Amino acid sequence: MNRILIKDAKAQGSGQVTLAGFIYNKRLHKGLAFIDLRDVSGVMQLVFEESNEAAFNVIKDLNLESVIKVNGELKEKPSRKGQEDAPKDYEMLVSGAEMLSAADENLPIHVLQKGDAEPDIDTRLNWRFLDLRQPEHLKIFKVWTEFERGLRAYCNAKDYTQIYTPTLMSTSSETGSEVFEVKYFDKKAYLGQSPQFYKQMAMSVGLEKVFMTGPVFRAEKSFTTRHVTEFTGWDFEISYADHNDVMNEEEQMIQSGFKAIKEKVDIDIEVPTLPFPRLTLKEVKEKLRANNIKTDGEEDLNPEEERGICEIIKKETGHDFLFVTEYPVSIRAFYHMRFEDRPEITKSFDLLYRGLEITTGAQREHHIDILEKQASEKNMNLEELADYLNFFRFGCPPHAGAGIGMARIIMKMLNLSSVKEAIFLPRDVKRLTP
Amino acid sequence: MNRILIKDAKAQGSGQVTLAGFIYNKRLHKGLAFIDLRDVSGVMQLVFEESNEAAFNVIKDLNLESVIKVNGELKEKPSRKGQEDAPKDYEMLVSGAEMLSAADENLPIHVLQKGDAEPDIDTRLNWRFLDLRQPEHLKIFKVWTEFERGLRAYCNAKDYTQIYTPTLMSTSSETGSEVFEVKYFDKKAYLGQSPQFYKQMAMSVGLEKVFMTGPVFRAEKSFTTRHVTEFTGWDFEISYADHNDVMNEEEQMIQSGFKAIKEKVDIDIEVPTLPFPRLTLKEVKEKLRANNIKTDGEEDLNPEEERGICEIIKKETGHDFLFVTEYPVSIRAFYHMRFEDRPEITKSFDLLYRGLEITTGAQREHHIDILEKQASEKNMNLEELADYLNFFRFGCPPHAGAGIGMARIIMKMLNLSSVKEAIFLPRDVKRLTP
Numbered sequence: 001m002n003r004i005l006i007k008d009a010k011a012q013g014s015g016q017v018t019l020a021g022f023i024y025n026k027r028l029h030k031g032l033a034f035i036d037l038r039d040v041s042g043v044m045q046l047v048f049e050e051s052n053e054a055a056f057n058v059i060k061d062l063n064l065e066s067v068i069k070v071n072g073e074l075k076e077k078p079s080r081k082g083q084e085d086a087p088k089d090y091e092m093l094v095s096g097a098e099m100l101s102a103a104d105e106n107l108p109i110h111v112l113q114k115g116d117a118e119p120d121i122d123t124r125l126n127w128r129f130l131d132l133r134q135p136e137h138l139k140i141f142k143v144w145t146e147f148e149r150g151l152r153a154y155c156n157a158k159d160y161t162q163i164y165t166p167t168l169m170s171t172s173s174e175t176g177s178e179v180f181e182v183k184y185f186d187k188k189a190y191l192g193q194s195p196q197f198y199k200q201m202a203m204s205v206g207l208e209k210v211f212m213t214g215p216v217f218r219a220e221k222s223f224t225t226r227h228v229t230e231f232t233g234w235d236f237e238i239s240y241a242d243h244n245d246v247m248n249e250e251e252q253m254i255q256s257g258f259k260a261i262k263e264k265v266d267i268d269i270e271v272p273t274l275p276f277p278r279l280t281l282k283e284v285k286e287k288l289r290a291n292n293i294k295t296d297g298e299e300d301l302n303p304e305e306e307r308g309i310c311e312i313i314k315k316e317t318g319h320d321f322l323f324v325t326e327y328p329v330s331i332r333a334f335y336h337m338r339f340e341d342r343p344e345i346t347k348s349f350d351l352l353y354r355g356l357e358i359t360t361g362a363q364r365e366h367h368i369d370i371l372e373k374q375a376s377e378k379n380m381n382l383e384e385l386a387d388y389l390n391f392f393r394f395g396c397p398p399h400a401g402a403g404i405g406m407a408r409i410i411m412k413m414l415n416l417s418s419v420k421e422a423i424f425l426p427r428d429v430k431r432l433t434p
Numbered sequence: 435m436n437r438i439l440i441k442d443a444k445a446q447g448s449g450q451v452t453l454a455g456f457i458y459n460k461r462l463h464k465g466l467a468f469i470d471l472r473d474v475s476g477v478m479q480l481v482f483e484e485s486n487e488a489a490f491n492v493i494k495d496l497n498l499e500s501v502i503k504v505n506g507e508l509k510e511k512p513s514r515k516g517q518e519d520a521p522k523d524y525e526m527l528v529s530g531a532e533m534l535s536a537a538d539e540n541l542p543i544h545v546l547q548k549g550d551a552e553p554d555i556d557t558r559l560n561w562r563f564l565d566l567r568q569p570e571h572l573k574i575f576k577v578w579t580e581f582e583r584g585l586r587a588y589c590n591a592k593d594y595t596q597i598y599t600p601t602l603m604s605t606s607s608e609t610g611s612e613v614f615e616v617k618y619f620d621k622k623a624y625l626g627q628s629p630q631f632y633k634q635m636a637m638s639v640g641l642e643k644v645f646m647t648g649p650v651f652r653a654e655k656s657f658t659t660r661h662v663t664e665f666t667g668w669d670f671e672i673s674y675a676d677h678n679d680v681m682n683e684e685e686q687m688i689q690s691g692f693k694a695i696k697e698k699v700d701i702d703i704e705v706p707t708l709p710f711p712r713l714t715l716k717e718v719k720e721k722l723r724a725n726n727i728k729t730d731g732e733e734d735l736n737p738e739e740e741r742g743i744c745e746i747i748k749k750e751t752g753h754d755f756l757f758v759t760e761y762p763v764s765i766r767a768f769y770h771m772r773f774e775d776r777p778e779i780t781k782s783f784d785l786l787y788r789g790l791e792i793t794t795g796a797q798r799e800h801h802i803d804i805l806e807k808q809a810s811e812k813n814m815n816l817e818e819l820a821d822y823l824n825f826f827r828f829g830c831p832p833h834a835g836a837g838i839g840m841a842r843i844i845m846k847m848l849n850l851s852s853v854k855e856a857i858f859l860p861r862d863v864k865r866l867t868p
Contacts, residue, residue, distance in 0.1 A: 003674055020674050022640060022829055040595075040642040065829040069674075101800055103829035129825055132639040141641065145596040152586065161474075162579040164666045166859045167601065167625075167649050168614075170866035182625070183615045184663075185655070189866055191616070198859060201868070205566040206456060207575065208474040214648060215601050221619070229618075232598045240437055240454050240503075366535055387868035391563055395456055395499040395537035425600045425632060432604035432623055434635070434821035 007041035009074055010090050019044065019092065020069040020100065022133065023062060024111065033059060037070070037092075040138070045077065045091040046070055058097040065111060065133070067101040070094045121418060128425060128434060140422055142265050144410050148213070150260025151234060154253045160209040160236065165198035167191055167215060171384045178219035180229075191217040194403065196335075197388045199237040200364055203399040204391040211236040213406075221429050225418040226356065226408060230427040237401030242337075242363045243347040246400045247323050250351065250359065251276045254321070254409075269413065276321040276351070277313055284309050284324055300331045307355035325349040334378040335371060337363040337400075347400075354412040361402025368392040441475035443508055444524050453478065453526065454503040454534065456567065457496060458545065467493060471504070472569070479511065479525040480504055492531040499545060499567070501535040504528045555852060562859060562868060574856055576699050578844050582647070584694025585668060588687045594643040594670065599632035601625055601649060605818045612653035614663075625651040628837065630769075631822045633671040634798055637833040638825040645670040647840075655863050659852040660790060660842060664861040671835030676797045677771075677781040680834045681757050684785065684793065685710045688755070688843075703847065710755040710785070711747055718743050718758055734765045741789035759783045768812040769805065771797040771834075781834075788846040795836025802826040 003018045021039035033048040048056050072094040109119050111133040124131040168189045172179045182189040194216050202210040216233045251274055258271040288295050293308040313322045326345050336346035348362035365371045407422040420426035437452045455473035467482040482490050506528040543553050545567040558565040602623045606613045616623040628650050636644040650667045685708055692705040722729050727742040747756045760779050770780040782796035799805045841856040854860035
C-alpha cells in the first residue's frame with residue numbers, strides 16, 4: 001500500500017492507509033501505546049495494542065524522533081470531556097509497523113511541542129536539523145517557497161527573463177566595501193556582493209526585463225540580528241523605466257507573493273493593498289519630528305528612525321510597507337541616476353517593511369560620460385570598472401531596478417527574532433557549520 | 435504614448451504606436467532612411483522621410499546599436515516581387531524620434547544578422563553583452579527561463595519545498611576533489627561543490643520533498659566544452675523513495691520543463707515522451723558491443739560511449755533521453771546505497787541526454803552504521819564528515835535524489851557548441867571576466 005500524508009489521511013477519515021514519519025511523542029497506558037506521528041503535513045495519533053505483538057514490539061523500545069512506517073485503520077478520535085464541540089479529529093489503530101530509522105536516546109535538543117520554551121539561538125543553529133523539525137519552524141520554508149512562487153508568477157506573466165550571474169568576480173566589485181577573497185588557481189577572485197553590474201549588463205544585452213535569485217556575500221564583521229555573511233538576493237531590472245516604474249513593479253510582485261502564501265500555507269497573513277505608501281526622505285524626517293521622534297541628520301535613516309516611521313505609517317494607513325524616496329547623492333552608489341533639476345538627489349528608493357529596510361532600488365545612470373564623472377567623484381577606480389563601463393558605450397537602454405533581501409522579508413513577515421531564523425543554514429562571522 | 439513591444443505592434447498592424455530598441459541595421463535610399471529596430475520581442479523596419487527633418491536628424495548620424503525611441507504609424511509592408519504569398523509584415527512610418535543612448539562607432543564585435551559567421555568563442559565571451567544581442571543567442575535565456583518555470587510548476591504542484599543552502603562551507607566537502615578556498619576572516623572556508631549534504635539534511639529535518647537551485651563550484655583544471663568552474667545546479671531530494679522513484683519524478687519534471695518552453699518560446703522543440711528508456715550499465719555495454727562500438731572496461735562510460743549509446747537508443751526508440759542504472763560501487767560516492775543482495779552495485783543512475791551526462795542520482799544510505807563503514811572504505815575523513823553523519827543519528831527517513839546540470843541540458847537542447855554558450859557569464863580556468 002502506498003504511503004499517504006497525514007493531512008490526506010485526515011481528509012479521508014476512514015479506511016486502511018499507510019503513514020510514515022517521526023515519533024513526536026509516545027505514551028504507554030494499560031496495554032496500549034499512543035504515538036504522535038509527525039510528517040511534513042501534520043501530526044496524527046497512532047494507537048498500538050499490546051495484543052498485536054508484532055507491531056507493538058517494533059515501537060516498544062524506540063526513542064523519540066525515530067522514523068517508522070505504519071498501516072492500519074483510520075478512526076474518529078473520541079472527543080475529550082467538555083470538548084464535544086471541537087472539530088473532528090482522527091487517529092489510526094495500527095495493524096502493522098516497520099522501523100525505518102532509529103534515533104539515539106539522547107537528543108542534543110528536543111523537538112519541542114507547541115508552547116515549550118526555545119533553547120538559545122546558537123544551540124538551535126548547532127542542531128539546525130533538529131531545530132527545524134518543529135512544525136512552526138519548518139513552516140518558514142513553506143512560506144518562503146510560496147512567496148517566491150508568487151514573485152515568479154508575476155515575473156513570468158510579465159515576460160521577464162531569468163538570468164544566473166556569476167558569484168566569482170575578478171575585482172572587488174561595486175561598493176569597495178569588504179569582500180571575500182578566493183584562491184582561484186594562480187589568481188585571486190572575489191565573491192560578489194551583489195549582481196548589480198551583471199543585471200545591468202542584461203539591460204545592455206537588450207533583455208529588457210530580468211529577474212534573478214542567488215547568493216550574495218558580505219565580509220562585514222556585523223553581529224546584529226539582521227546581518228549574515230551569505231544571503232539570498234532577489235533582484236530585478238527593467239529597461240525603459242525609472243525608479244517610479246520599479247516601485248510600481250515591486251509592489252505588485254510582493255502582493256503576488258503574499259497571495260501565493262495565502263493560497264497554499266495555513267497561516268494568518270494579510271495581503272498588502274496597493275499602492276504602498278510613498279514618502280520622500282524629507283517628508284519622513286518631518287513626520288518623525290512631528291511625532292516627537294528624534295532624528296539623526298537629514299541624509300539617511302538609522303534603524304530607530306526606520307522603526308519609528310513604519311509605526312507611524314501603520315497607525316495612519318494600516319500599511320506595513322513604505323517606500324522612502326529621494327535619498328541624497330552622499331549615501332547612494334555612484335551609479336544611481338540624479339534628478340536633472342536637483343543634482344544632489346538620486347532617483348532612488350528604499351522599501352521598508354515593519355521597520356526594516358528590505359530593498360534598495362534606483363534608476364541607473366546610463367550615460368557613459370555622466371557615469372564616469374559620478375564614479376570618479378566617489379573615488380571609484382575607473383580601471384577596475386572598465387568591464388562595467390563598457391556596457392554603456394555601445395548603446396544601452398535607460399533602466400532601473402531593485403533587490404529584495406528575501407530572508408529579511410520572511411523574518412518580518414513571521415515575526416522571527418533574527419534573520420538567521422529565516423535562513424536554512426545561516427553563515428555569520430563566527431558560523432560556518434553545520 | 436506608452437512604448438509597446440514590436441511583436442505587439444505587429445499583432446496590432448495599424449495605428450499610432452511608440453517603439454524603442456537598438457538600431458540593428460540602417461540604409462539610406464533616395465530621401466528615405468530605413469532602420470531595422472530590434473527589441474526583445476522582434477525586429478521591425480522603420481521608415482524615416484528626409485522631409486521630416488526633426489526625426490531624420492536624430493538618426494542621421496547615429497551608429498548601429500544606438501538605442502532610440504520612435505513613434506509613428508504602422509503600415510503593412512509592401513511585399514517583395516515574387517514573394518506576394520509570404521505572410522504579412524508591418525513597418526512604421528516614423529513621425530517622431532528620440533535618441534536614448536548613442537553607440538560608439540567601432541563595435542568590438544558586430545551584432546550579427548541571421549546567417550553571418552560567428553567570431554571565435556573567446557572573442558564572443560569577451561564582449562558577451564554584444565554577443566548576446568543576437569536574437570538567436572538571447573533566446574537561450576528565454577528557453578532556460580521557461581524550462582525552469584516548467585520544473586518549478588511540477589515541484590509546486592507536488593508540494594515540494596524550496597530551500598537555499600549555503601555556498602560557504604567549513605570543510606572541503608563530499609568528494610575530496612578540488613575545491614576553491616576562501617579567506618573567511620581569520621579562518622578558511624571552501625566553496626561548495628554540491629548541495630548534496632544540505633539537501634540530505636532537509637530529509638533529516640522532515641521536509642520530505644525539496645528542490646533547490648544555486649551555484650556550485652569545481653576547481654578543476656578542465657578545458658573541455660562541457661566544464662566550467664561555476665555552474666547552476668538544479669537539485670531535488672525526496673523521502674520514503676528509492677532511485678526508481680527519483681527517475682519517475684525526474685522524467686516528469688523534465689517533461690514539464692519542455693512543455694513550458696513550447697508554451698512560451700517560438701522554437702522547434704519536441705516534448706519527450708514518458709517513460710524515458712532505462713538500461714543497466716551492463717545492458718549498455720552489451721548494446722554498445724552488439725553495435726560494434728569499442729567499450730572501455732565495465733565500470734563506467736566514457737564520453738564516446740555516452741554518445742554511442744544515445745545514438746543507438748535514438749535509432750531504436752526515437753528518444754533523446756536514457757537512464758543508465760546500476761553503476762558499481764567503485765565509481766560512486768560513499769553515500770550511494772547498495773543493493774542488499776548485490777553489494778558491489780549502487781542504487782544509482784545517470785541520465786544521458788543527446789550523448790551527454792546531465793544528471794547523477796541515487797538512493798542515499800541512511801543507516802548510520804553502514805554509512806560510516808562505506809565512508810571509511812572510501813578513505814573519507816570521518817571527523818570532517820561529523821556534521822553530516824549526525825543527520826542520521828536521530829531519525830532520518832530513507833531518501834533519494836538527483837541533480838541536473840542546467841547549462842548542460844540547455845546546451846544539448848539548443849545544439850550549442852559549448853556549455854559556456856548556455857551560461858550568461860561563464861567562468862573557467864582562465865576566465866573571470868567580464
